[in-house]
Amino acid sequence: MMPMIDKNVILFYKGNNYKSYSFMGAHFRREKGRSGTRFTVWAPNAKEVRVVGDFNNWKSDDRYRLNKIFGKDLWSRFIPGINKEYIYKYQIIDKYNKSILKCDPYARYSQKRPDNASKIVRQKIFRWEDAKWISRRKKTNVYKTPINIYEVHLGSWRKNKSGEFLNYKDISLQLSKYLKSMNYNYVEVMPIMEHPLDDSWGYQVTGYYSITSRYGSIEDFKYFVDTLHKEGIGVILDWVPGHFCKDEHGLYKFDGTSTYEYKDEKQSENKGWGAGNFDLGKPEVRSFLISNALYWLREFHIDGLRVDAVANTLYLDYDKGPGEWTANENGDNKNLQAVEFYRQLNAALFNEFPNLIMIAEESTAWPLITAPAYVGGLGFNFKWNMGWMNDVLKYINMSPEEKKYNHKLLTFSMMYNYSENFILPISHDEVVHGKGSLVNKMWGDYCNKFAGLRVFITYMYTHPGKKVIFMGSEFGQFSEWKNSEQLDWELIDRFPMHKATLNFFKNINKIYIHEKSLWEFDYDKRGFNWIDADNSNQSILIFMRKCSQKENVLIIICNFTSKSYSDYDIGVPYLGEYKEIFNTDREEFGGSGVINKDILYSKNKKYHNQKFCLSIKIPPMAAVIIKPKKIYFQIAQHNVI
DSSP: OOHHHHHHHHHHHHTOOTTGGGTSEEEEEEETTEEEEEEEEEOTTOSEEEEEETTTTTOOOGGGBOEEETTTTEEEEEEETOOSOOEEEEEEEOTTSOEEEEOOTTOSEEOOTTOOOEEOOOOOOOOOOOHHHHHHHHHOOGGGSOOEEEEEOHHHHOBOTTSOBOOHHHHHHHHHHHHHHHTOOEEEEOOOEEOSOGGGTTOSOSEEEEEOGGGOOHHHHHHHHHHHHHTTOEEEEEEOOSEEEOOTTSSTTTTSSOSSBOSSTTTSEETTTTEEEBOTTOHHHHHHHHHHHHHHHHHHOOOEEEETTHHHHHBTTTTOOTTSSOOOTTSSSBOHHHHHHHHHHHHHHHHHOTTOEEEEOOOSOOTTTTSOGGGTOOOOSEEEOHHHHHHHHHHTTSOHHHHHTOTHHHHTHHHHGGGSOEEEEEOGGGGSTTSOOTGGGSSSSHHHHHHHHHHHHHHHHHSSSEEEEETTGGGTOOSOOOTTSOOOTHHHHHOHHHHHHHHHHHHHHHHHHHOGGGTTTTTSGGGEEEEEEEETTTTEEEEEEOOSSGGGOEEEEEEOSSOOEEEEEEEESSSEEEEEEEETTOGGGTSOOOOOOSOEEOBSOOBTTBSEEEEEEEOTTEEEEEEEEEEOHHHHTTSOO
16 A cells, blocks of 8 residues: 555544545556556444445455455455446445445445446546636635525426436526526535435435436536536535435445444434434544535535534534433533534635635524634634524514514514624525415415515515525415426416516616625625614614715615505615615516606705605505715715715
8 A cells, every 4th residue: 555545544534634535435546557446445343345336246255355454444455357437335244244235435426316326437537617717716705795696406496398307517508597697696506415315305415425416427517517607606515414314325324333423322313304413523524524525616616515404413402302312521412523523624625715605504593603713613604594584484474463563573683693694595495394485475465475575585685694595486486396396487478477576586686786785794784774673563674785885875665564655754874866776666576666766865854863864655565775876975975884
């Protein structure tokens, strides 16, 4: 064995090998003048390990028996003659002499379900054409830029005419054009690591290094990313380091014992999910997972990761009852090993990719998720704002009378907004399992539901924080998301309201992307001011969004009831001329057409704790965005934002 491998092994056992996939798994090579494949696998408690595959008719044969290396837990052997892209598994003989067949944890590719063998793949040259995007990414301050994310499940976004999955290439060509036309600048792809069951949506993984063969090859997915990048669209992957699939061929009880999962049976599983929990304290598991995250970033030019179910790993008692969990050394419920794992993970990733997007899906009030490790944080740079999401989804379903008494559900988020770097999510989890589609969550009849959707989305897009919206919401799909079927695209051509809703989303996305005040100071208190947060009786919110240029201030008015107002006074910061730049009640969006056509002139009158006042029309169940057209400088110079 070469000395270089010695160093790799040492780092692997310390949990510090961030490129373990370079020597683990199956690799074509030449050794001692012969071509073949070297197989290397971690199986610490196995008695024997063999390779079986279509190269030996799947027969157990000592000629394909691996050897323990360095007297440790790794098994390895170079087998000459295996120089084609064969399928294979490891035959593990456990300490009880039971034989089990396992896929390679480091396999780069796998058979298409329902088959599940690993496949040896030859590294192919892919000519990337996204240099312009990568160069721009390196210069981007992700905190002071618009991030408008479209969450997509590749298997159900669109299908072919036969109702089958599209290839990564075909999806990329359609999706990139669609996202660009709709003014989204990022796509979040639900897990595309190999998984056995379509209905798991990719969250029950068996092959962490295997791009799922459902939609094509490794090169096909590289083409997918490359195509999106060339259209100016970033790619974020869902990544699942907390739990894994328990199917027999996967990681669970890999060598007949708790290998990748915790030895403590109380911690080794999430029984509600039917999943095994990674032991994040094991150095070998850390090498596996951190290398995996970097594999997707390095090999596929991925721009960020959305890390699934962080809370499941941070709490020892997550989804467990009394007596079902084991306290830590301090006697409490914090998973100290998970804390250190996330700090190590984020440090390693940001060291190599400083402008990376790392999003934590964390559903509790765990502090400092997006703070660096040196101040006690976990080192992510963004966190989903689940509190905001839960509050507003309750509110939008209420009748006008109920809304009066629950106004704080809209405003409470600003009490903690600057405690983390938040992203506002409306994800797939909110439109399945009887929860109803987004438009169907809205109060009222047909027209009120669509009007409610428009005012809610405008409130979301003008509220501080980056954005995530799940596919289908942008044209008001009425049915819940069905992972086995494509979206109800036919609604757009059949019903004018759905077409109008699509147009609304296209335009609010454009406003969001182009108005600096909606994102430059997302995480800076200078970027937001309430004008009127307390009008619960009328269910109206008025606030300002600001940036480094005072003339770009935006005034947002959200009316969450069906009552309109013809001459409504609002406080504004400057004396001057104002113009309505967006109104959800436009007829082209499906509204009633109550808009502010003319230039609006502010009055030298204090109102809403502002120095000046403006009278506007407020349409029913709608949002209006006002922007200064001309500021009268001789007065405004004393009123700098």
